[in-house]
Amino acid sequence: MSDSITGQEIERLIQLLARLPGLGPRSARRAALHLIKKKDVLMAPLADAMVEAVENVVTCSTCGNVDTSDPCTLCTDHRRDRNTIIVVEDVSDLWALERAAVLNASYHVLGGVLSPLDGVGPEDLTISALVDRVAQGGVKEIVIAVNATVEGQTTAHYITDQLEDFTVSISRLAHGVPVGGELDYLDEGTLSAAMRSRTKF
Amino acid sequence: MSDSITGQEIERLIQLLARLPGLGPRSARRAALHLIKKKDVLMAPLADAMVEAVENVVTCSTCGNVDTSDPCTLCTDHRRDRNTIIVVEDVSDLWALERAAVLNASYHVLGGVLSPLDGVGPEDLTISALVDRVAQGGVKEIVIAVNATVEGQTTAHYITDQLEDFTVSISRLAHGVPVGGELDYLDEGTLSAAMRSRTKF
Numbered sequence: 246m247s248d249s250i251t252g253q254e255i256e257r258l259i260q261l262l263a264r265l266p267g268l269g270p271r272s273a274r275r276a277a278l279h280l281i282k283k284k285d286v287l288m289a290p291l292a293d294a295m296v297e298a299v300e301n302v303v304t305c306s307t308c309g310n311v312d313t314s315d316p317c318t319l320c321t322d323h324r325r326d327r328n329t330i331i332v333v334e335d336v337s338d339l340w341a342l343e344r345a346a347v348l349n350a351s352y353h354v355l356g357g358v359l360s361p362l363d364g365v366g367p368e369d370l371t372i373s374a375l376v377d378r379v380a381q382g383g384v385k386e387i388v389i390a391v392n393a394t395v396e397g398q399t400t401a402h403y404i405t406d407q408l409e410d411f412t413v414s415i416s417r418l419a420h421g422v423p424v425g426g427e428l429d430y431l432d433e434g435t436l437s438a439a440m441r442s443r444t445k446f
Numbered sequence: 447m448s449d450s451i452t453g454q455e456i457e458r459l460i461q462l463l464a465r466l467p468g469l470g471p472r473s474a475r476r477a478a479l480h481l482i483k484k485k486d487v488l489m490a491p492l493a494d495a496m497v498e499a500v501e502n503v504v505t506c507s508t509c510g511n512v513d514t515s516d517p518c519t520l521c522t523d524h525r526r527d528r529n530t531i532i533v534v535e536d537v538s539d540l541w542a543l544e545r546a547a548v549l550n551a552s553y554h555v556l557g558g559v560l561s562p563l564d565g566v567g568p569e570d571l572t573i574s575a576l577v578d579r580v581a582q583g584g585v586k587e588i589v590i591a592v593n594a595t596v597e598g599q600t601t602a603h604y605i606t607d608q609l610e611d612f613t614v615s616i617s618r619l620a621h622g623v624p625v626g627g628e629l630d631y632l633d634e635g636t637l638s639a640a641m642r643s644r645t646k647f
Contacts, residue, residue: 261488268469292496
């Protein structure tokens with residue numbers, strides 16, 4: 246769309262919105278128009294929320310979570326079990342595990358997975374910081390909760406190697422049939438993993 | 447997600463993003479995380495763009511377009527044909543027609559279509575403003591470019607009735623096969639309209 250149709254401000258808003266994940270050029274235009282129509286009840290508060298987030302949100306220097314304080318709310322929470330660290334790829338995974346409220350543990354955000362093809366090596370992740378946390382003592386269990394992809398599994402193996410010298414128990418998430426899932430739609434790998442790890446009824 | 451996991455600022459950002467069309471709760475979280483990760487290159491400029499849009503974007507009092515000036519760029523453009531007015535439901539339709547660059551004409555944004563079930567009557571749309579524009583003289587043709595829905599067609603008929611007393615030619619967009627469309631996938635209504643309006647080869 247040329248600048249002659251809409252003001253440059255609107256055009257710029259559309260272009261920036263289009264860079265959000267899940268929004269393409271067309272849906273960005275729709276979102277921009279929606280924002281303009283709800284200028285006072287949506288666009289102004291959203292702009293405020295962003296300005297505040299830009300100013301206040303920091304990455305926790307201990308676990309890699311994003312929060313408004315460093316160390317983050319999770320790292321300073323005394324009810325959390327600090328003997329167990331759940332290792333995740335990304336903050337979104339941390340959020341997902343917290344929503345499921347699966348384990349009252351601490352976290353460690355890697356910031357990605359090892360991927361030689363994409364040029365991501367161990368020094369690009371927070372693996373050495375994890376080793377430091379374990380070296381400080383007190384950590385009894387590391388749960389590696391990375392995605393079940395080839396890169397995720399490679400990363401899990403690398404971390405296990407790095408932690409070899411410590412007396413820490415290392416576990417990973419179980420493979421199996423998703424709750425509510427239908428066998429018919431599952432891939433062979435998942436099915437055979439679920440069969441191998443079958444549990445007594 | 448409870449406030450104990452993420453700061454209230456992040457939670458508020460997610461909730462506001464979820465109100466954008468095309469973003470649900472899950473994709474809003476993803477978008478928020480993306481914004482936080484690209485704080486300086488994306489979130490800060492987007493916040494700025496929104497603040498500017500909140501301050502500067504206005505609705506054109508002549509045609510109903512949104513722009514940074516009133517009357518809008520289109521209404522003040524002297525190269526535009528002011529004898530022809532294209533009537534559209536929404537600003538997004540105006541943008542779509544401008545992208546296609548179909549007709550160098552003026553516009554009139556209705557702000558919706560007549561819909562008794564949703565409680566939208568003629569007084570909720572800018573129909574009387576359109577009649578006023580025609581009454582001022584100089585307008586030779588009105589192209590009614592509303593959606594081909596029942597409500598759209600009802601609105602088109604209502605507008606035609608209102609303009610009965612003026613010597614203005616009223617037309618509507620042609621029905622037919624979309625360019626690149628396959629007959630197999632078209633509904634009977636479109637096919638029969640395309641057949642009725644068949645043109646000499």
